[in-house]
Amino acid sequence: MGERGQDRLCRVHLGNHRGSRRDRRAHRPLERGARRRGRGPGGLRPSRLLPLGGSRLRQEPLEPRLSHPFARESSRRTALGRRTLPVPLYRRKTRPEIFMKTKNAASKILWPASAETAAVRAKHLLPLPGPMFAKPVQIVEGRMQFLYDENGREYLDAFAGVATVSIGHCHPHFVQALRAQIDLLQHNPPLYLHPAVGAFAKRLAAKAKAVNPDMEVCFFTNSGSEANEMAAMLAKAHTGRHEFIAVQRSYHGRTLMTVALTGQHAWRNLSPYPVGVSFTPADYAYRFDGTAEQSTKAAVKGLAELLKTGTSGKIAGFFAETILGVGGAITPGKSYFTEAVELVHRHGGLYVCDEVQTGVGRTGRHFFGIQHWGAKPDIIVMAKGLGNGYPIGAVITTPEIAASVKGLLHYNTFGGGPMAMAAANAVLDVVEGSDLADNAERVGARLMAGLEDAAAKSDKIGQVRGMGLMIGVELVKDKKTKEPAPELALAVVDRMKDHGVLVGKGGLEGSTVRIKPPLCLTAADADRVAEVFARSLQEAS
Incomplete structure (x- = not known):
């Protein structure tokens, strides 16, 4: 028996005068003590789990048993019957360093x-x-x-x-969510079912309905680059077209397609790129000779001219970050996206909203940055803050657009893995709570x-x-x-x-x-x- 096992046991379990088998099973002083003191995993009080506000996790006391976000109960069936999965309870002097103040x-x-x-x-x-x-x-x-x-x-x-x-x-x-998951399963490819993927997709899609009520379907990747690549694939499959418009000074990733969509020369170093990408001026009021309102009008006019003169007029999609990230936080005017998206839809294209940096509440008040503008995306791309540092990317779209790739062969070995889902689910817990x-x-x-x-x-x-x-x-x-x-x-x-x-x-x-x-x-x-x-x-x- 290891040191941790000895630390959890006492004379009821060890020695010549140990109790009966039933007494030994019932005797769990550390767990009873944790319940009495109202402590959760790792010795933390529930009130410390979400330092900035209240949520379900703060209001309900934590049981000193494993409570997995995607499990219906804290036990599972094995070949030998039902086995409980306890969260380790540590004495104060032996708590993991991760929880120490x-x-x-x-x-x-x-x-x-x-x-x-x-x-x-x-x-x-x-x-x-x-x-x-x-x-x-x-x-x-x-x-x-x-x-x-x-x-x-x-x-x-x-x-x-x-x-x-x-x-x-x-x-x-x-940390608690990732530890709980890694004790169960760290990898599960799309070849097999796992409740985490669908459960988190349902939760994320529910948030996306705030910007487009028709959004219900997700696809998970490991990064924003992969997610934007998947968004381009969806747009091509749905429209049957291959031309895209992106914004000058933008950044969308480091795959061949996303480099082609990036509007900065320093990042365009993987030529030759996929053809069919044209760039429209950014609404960059500081560098525009006029007012902010005039800058927005000029940017929308530039997009209209590009659709008429720089493309066939039949585009697959329009890629745009809500606020330019790598481009230096360039923030479009209030009417830019509604007017730009109306133009794109008029020409039969899809609006791909890149929320890799602006999502998860970073822009304030709303979960998605585009909610400040009131435009209606056809596809939303997320990454970065969604995993709080754990690799994840997400594409959210409508059932109609998602159906366009039915029958196509596409696969992501690690996309939607249980660890990534546990991380992202924990992020939503904290952001909301x-x-x-x-x-x-x-x-x-x-x-x-x-x-x-x-x-x-x-x-x-x-x-x-x-x-x-x-x-x-x-x-x-x-x-x-x-x-x-x-x-x-x-x-x-x-x-x-x-x-x-x-x-x-x-x-x-x-x-x-x-x-x-x-x-x-x-x-x-x-x-x-x-x-x-x-x-x-x-x-x-």
Whole structure:
């Protein structure tokens, strides 16, 4: 018997005077103690599972037995009958480090120095872009909105692994869900049934009905690139056409088709690309010579002209991010999508809404970013925040469009796997139970106000833009000329890292500081990000 088994037993179970078999089966002091103290798995109180709000998980006490999100009961049949599946109950002194309220549990591990890790990486990994700093940061642990390096230094994560960590690093409910699932089954290909896939698809499709009441069908992948590729396949199959329109400065992935749909030269390096993709101007008000309303009208007019002169007029689909992610948080005007989508539908095309970065409440108030515009997508693509860092991609569409691929041979070995479904299901639990979309709206507004204050005092900030906790700050050499300042942006990002705040950089010219923190960011955190940004800009200028 292992150490853990001995730790759970006592003299009723061991020794010369141990009790009868019935007494031994009934004697579970740790489990009774957990019930009495109202503690759940790992010694956590249920109230700690969702720190930012109330949900079913907070209101109902957790039983010290396994409660799987897709199981009807906490036991299962085996060849020898019914077997219960208990969640391990740990004494306080032996609880897993993941649940301990320590500042830096990973500091107890002897990690290699960052220079050593960088040397191994340089020797054994492809020479592709990696660490973004001159002196790379080595991250070994995360707790909600905070990250820690090998020396225990804390960083406020204001980039969320490129808008990927939605509910927070190692959120207890997320970790608990993955642990519960991996004890049961870690992989199940589409060849076999598993209740998790259909159950989560039903839950996700129910959310998509807020933007299109006809949406009911999902397909799961491992990434946003794969999901966008599948969306293109659906559009071709449904319309019988092959031409697409995408937006200038957009980004849709790294497969051949999604690279062809990406409107930035730096990312278009896998030629030759699939033919038939044309680009329409982005609604980029800051770089437009006129008002924001005039910029929107010009962008819609550009799309209309492209449909008439740059295509056959018979397109398969229109790909558009709700807010440009890699493109630097460029945010279209309020009427852009309704007018653009009406044009696309008039020409028989489908509107593919890329919510890879904007979904899961990041833009505030709503689950999907497109809900702020009121347009009706035919296909929605999700990834990143849907898995909180666990690889997952999703395509959501209508039964009519989904039926178009019936009979076609297509397969994804890992898409919709039980671990990915457990991760995504836990994300929805927390987003809904903790009102994270509302938190993103409130805290995002506070953060943008702080950045606007910095912009009013600096001639290097061209524009602060975005929505919720998807924010971009475009830096320029001079406000009058609006000349991009990519070197300054890189210096600011590096300075902010030195001050303990991690952000990103993007935009076609590389001059936009990207701020996309986990949705659990607090008002105090927002103030810190704005203050560190202003200080770093002053130091780097």
